[in-house]
Amino acid sequence: MADAILVLNAGSSSIKFALFAGLEAEITPVMHGQIEGLHTAPHFVARDPAGTRRGEKRWNAGTRLGHDGALAHILDWMQSACGSQHRIVAVGHRVVHGGTDYLAPVRLDRTVIARLEKLNPLAPQHQPHNLRSIRILKEREPQLMQVACFDTAFHRTNPELAQMFAIPLELTAAGVRRYGFHGLSYEYIASVLPTYDRRAAMGRSVVFHLGNGASMCALAAGRSVATSMGFTALEGLPMGTRCGSIDPGVILYLQNEYKMDVRAVENLIYNESGLLGVSGISSDMRTLLATGEPRAKLAIDLFIYRIGRELGSLAAVLGGLDALVFTAGIGENAPLIRERICTNAEWLGAKLENAANDNGGPRISASSSRVTAWVIRTDEELMIARHTHALLA
Numbered sequence: 450m451a452d453a454i455l456v457l458n459a460g461s462s463s464i465k466f467a468l469f470a471g472l473e474a475e476i477t478p479v480m481h482g483q484i485e486g487l488h489t490a491p492h493f494v495a496r497d498p499a500g501t502r503r504g505e506k507r508w509n510a511g512t513r514l515g516h517d518g519a520l521a522h523i524l525d526w527m528q529s530a531c532g533s534q535h536r537i538v539a540v541g542h543r544v545v546h547g548g549t550d551y552l553a554p555v556r557l558d559r560t561v562i563a564r565l566e567k568l569n570p571l572a573p574q575h576q577p578h579n580l581r582s583i584r585i586l587k588e589r590e591p592q593l594m595q596v597a598c599f600d601t602a603f604h605r606t607n608p609e610l611a612q613m614f615a616i617p618l619e620l621t622a623a624g625v626r627r628y629g630f631h632g633l634s635y636e637y638i639a640s641v642l643p644t645y646d647r648r649a650a651m652g653r654s655v656v657f658h659l660g661n662g663a664s665m666c667a668l669a670a671g672r673s674v675a676t677s678m679g680f681t682a683l684e685g686l687p688m689g690t691r692c693g694s695i696d697p698g699v700i701l702y703l704q705n706e707y708k709m710d711v712r713a714v715e716n717l718i719y720n721e722s723g724l725l726g727v728s729g730i731s732s733d734m735r736t737l738l739a740t741g742e743p744r745a746k747l748a749i750d751l752f753i754y755r756i757g758r759e760l761g762s763l764a765a766v767l768g769g770l771d772a773l774v775f776t777a778g779i780g781e782n783a784p785l786i787r788e789r790i791c792t793n794a795e796w797l798g799a800k801l802e803n804a805a806n807d808n809g810g811p812r813i814s815a816s817s818s819r820v821t822a823w824v825i826r827t828d829e830e831l832m833i834a835r836h837t838h839a840l841l842a
């Protein structure tokens with residue numbers, strides 16, 4: 450029987466999971482999947498590494514499975530499907546916020562969990578759900594080793610200035626600072642970039658993590674030196690439903706003139722803005738690209754414009770640029786978006802190879818391009834498995 454690591458990524462309405470084995474040598478994927486619609490119409494699916502469906506279950510609409518029920522189903526299914534060959538020896542969790550205390554993955558005990566719960570207000574849409582799965586598992590399997598891997602940790606190499614807001618220093622000291630997110634994705638990209646482009650990996654790159662949540666990161670010799678997200682996962686680019694950077698005066702104006710309370714503003718900027726808010730149609734880039742509606746076009750134009758501005762800013766931080774790397778749902782799958790971003794980046798020395806871009810890369814820049822451009826599939830789950838394995842060892 451082989452030792453295995455289970456990776457869990459618990460969101461508000463879904464739990465994603467992945468099982469990895471082969472801990473002694475290379476870590477290899479065994480199974481992955483998710484339960485979506487935890488509070489509405491739960492749907493479980495598990496696939497093997499080839500993408501073949503190995504398990505599926507649907508619950509009736511209106512079933513409120515919740516995190517408890519979903520986790521129980523995943524563990525029970527895993528035991529019956531993989532239990533004869535694999536024994537779970539540790540669980541690695543994606544935890545969005547590690548604050549200033551956690552600069553690296555950490556083994557979870559009740560004290561650490563309690564400290565991480567104090568960070569809930571910094572990531573209200575993610576952190577409580579991440580921690581809920583950890584608590585449930587602790588009750589169910591108290592002896593099982595659990596590890597938290599943080600989305601913020603990779604950015605702790607940012608210089609102090611990059612982590613500061615221009616507010617009274619006492620507030621910065623109290624933790625009101627720029628943390629940055631999507632760190633596990635950037636860390637994975639940094640770890641594989643040398644196999645694609647050694648010069649860029651040693652040099653200066655900007656990585657575009659463009660999914661429902663979207664951010665950008667400047668890498669200098671593989672280390673994060675600046676990123677577009679800040680104190681929360683709201684800052685920076687417009688996203689599926691989040692507004693991205695906004696003049697803080699707008700928030701005050703909405704409260705004063707529109708009499709919106711904190712919850713109403715929170716809902717507006719987290720759930721009703723971004724691609725959805727501008728288009729009035731959808732938060733989903735596929736839907737927006739497929740429709741000819743002018744407001745959908747406007748939403749995409751704004752997304753591209755803001756990415757271009759952020760790129761200029763990160764290139765300035767790096768003092769130049771050697772490579773662009775696209776990843777996550779939009780970055781990996783939308784050639785038109787990549788084309789527009791690269792065309793806007795021609796002033797920096799990027800020249801797209803259209804056929805390669807249409808074919809999905811990995812290299813999508815012309816051979817004459819001074820700045821290379823790449824499409825690299827991110828793998829946050831593998832990164833978590835690697836970290837968990839390192840702590841096991």
Ligand code: ADP
Nearest residue numbers: 659660661662732733734735777778779782783
């Ligand atoms: P999450 O942040 O939830 O993990 P993903 O990384 O899965 O998100 O990215 C989701 C986004 O990727 C959605 O906007 C979706 O429309 C977009 N996307 C996925 N496939 C394509 C595609 N083929 N073309 C354009 N956009 C795509």
